[in-house]
Amino acid sequence: MAKKITGNNQYLKELNKATVLNLIRENKKLSRKELSDLTGLSPTACGSITRELIKDGFLHETGQGESTGGRKPVMLELKPNSYYAVGFDIGMSELKMVIADITANILLQRQFKYSPGIPAGKVIELIREKFFETIDSEKLSADKFIGCGLSIPGILDRKTNKIIIAPNLSWNEVDLGTGVSEVLGMPAFMENEAMCSAICEQWIGKCSSIENFICINIESGIGAGIYIGDAIYRGFSGSAGEIGHLIVKENGRLCGCGNRGCLETYASVRHMLSEINEKVQNGYSSDIIDPGMGALSWDQIVDAAYKGDELCIEVLKKGAEYIGFAVAYLINTLNPEAIVLGKCFTDYAPLVMDVLMATVNEKALKYPVSKVKILTSEFGMNSSALGAAMIPIRKIFGK
């Protein structure tokens, strides 16, 4: 059926407000005259919109700009500390919290540990407790929060607003968003964790002016957040970006998905950890790794690799080579402007970037590889929590 196209005034007004806010965000400061010129809106319409946005606390006047002949114009900018958003990243054994204001200034970041296997109800309770505890101690008013973003390590169904499956949390068919929204008293938006990282890169990171890019998160699993045409790409039913199951090795290691040789079984942190620890358990030792150390943590492995331990370096490099296969294929298939590698990858990127780049240059077609930027995220493990906090903020700008 044909869609009805409405000439609804309220809708147009919201659109114009979002346009004004976006222009001010992009340009940092603008005068009313500049806004009128850039939007094509009449000075009267522009005056009315900015008046409302100032009254509602989204904009404020800030000193005078350069004169272009007459009086120096009053400049408008986004008002800091007027409204806030909170983002939570629900990890396997940790809740990350970020609070930011609408200018995307990060007020605080916190982490709270819990035991793996935590049920969704407990997470909702923890979110409630930590949120109110934090805003009390920071003297922030709950009324000033416009919403909450939730970064989820799993597949979401946007129609039912449920988490279909989150393997690392052992959750199926869970509606976290409604529960969180109720306890916090504000709208809550769920998003896949790799997509949250992509939102972070787009809003405050390296991809703010890039329309087509892919964020690849290396953690216990491997996933991607895809931006296409300056918009989040979730696919038909919300599961786009599941790149961890590219088969990189024929008859390779058994993967949780039931196949053999998936990218995750060589390049995810979980599998690299068990590969190294298995060898250490079977007697591997070096100047750096003593078998008496017991099972090594991820930090110890990264540390050992930087100190030159051959096994750790070899496993990290092998993983990076396989990530290179996936990156090459994404370049051929999607011809992105940038690929950002993030999360745990940022820990060891300097050790393996040469191997990864050599693989990409060998396996991808010359033309698209000559056009792509391959970057490492500057946000490390925090990109998803940061991106989650940006979700409600972006809504003000109509995104």
Place this chain on the structure above:
Amino acid sequence: MAKKITGNNQYLKELNKATVLNLIRENKKLSRKELSDLTGLSPTACGSITRELIKDGFLHETGQGESTGGRKPVMLELKPNSYYAVGFDIGMSELKMVIADITANILLQRQFKYSPGIPAGKVIELIREKFFETIDSEKLSADKFIGCGLSIPGILDRKTNKIIIAPNLSWNEVDLGTGVSEVLGMPAFMENEAMCSAICEQWIGKCSSIENFICINIESGIGAGIYIGDAIYRGFSGSAGEIGHLIVKENGRLCGCGNRGCLETYASVRHMLSEINEKVQNGYSSDIIDPGMGALSWDQIVDAAYKGDELCIEVLKKGAEYIGFAVAYLINTLNPEAIVLGKCFTDYAPLVMDVLMATVNEKALKYPVSKVKILTSEFGMNSSALGAAMIPIRKIFGK
């Protein structure tokens, strides 16, 4: 820098015209009252727009619709045979031509053979000759042509309007569009051949109401045309869809790209042809294939497979299994609503679809695979020429 948003009246008028044309195309017939209700435009504005569209020959009145109480309303529909578009598919040894009217009715399809290695200048000359010869004999006026679409088996640069590389034609840095536009006296639009197939499926095929889908063309190479959010997706520099170089076999066959084991080296028509002919040359024979037959053509191989020749069936099935790998990976990565397999694949689809589907179900994640439709194109080798002809037509509708 900020973009200027214009309130340009001419632009709005064109937008409204495209909206009206799209609504009539989707609904086949609409009354002025229905158009006004659907667009939210005033009856006066709607009347003025339809009047212009009738005057210019895009719409006509066609009988009376159902009364909803008062007088039976006059219905409007797209006017057949008022304007035409021509599409050319530039193959390795054949030029395909399609002429259609703005209702997407196909008036004629023609093929013209040439020798592989033909230079671009000769192709332009052939296009000129065949186009004018055909419209003369069909008594079509050149004035009624709104444009020409060109389907190119290669990578295009949309900024310079040049073919960067078309390996099967041995063309580099060729500007075919300008040359064709000059000799035909109408705008010419170049597009990658797999993308042309996707345009065909979207405009007149199985994907008319599907926003995210991928067309995979199996020919001498393997390429994909990607639709995302109801729009063509070309990537950052125009080369998206080069899926033929997914590595499906470690240390496999040498590919033209320099790597080993690329999908194309097992599943493209060129490689399946040489594999079978090599074995026939080395003495393979069956009840169906006699070594005395010499080098087999593609048609003979497909024919032999349908008759039960084991070698031909085996090679086609192996190819389909590897295509299944690529399809599974595209499903995981892009979570499309549909994947359409086309060109030569349609010749042997009934023989291999079971193998392909079994592979896809095994290799893709359960959730996205449960959501996707895997289809075979109904247009066979003609999809790119048909899609090319649709390019200028779609422009009338603002696409």
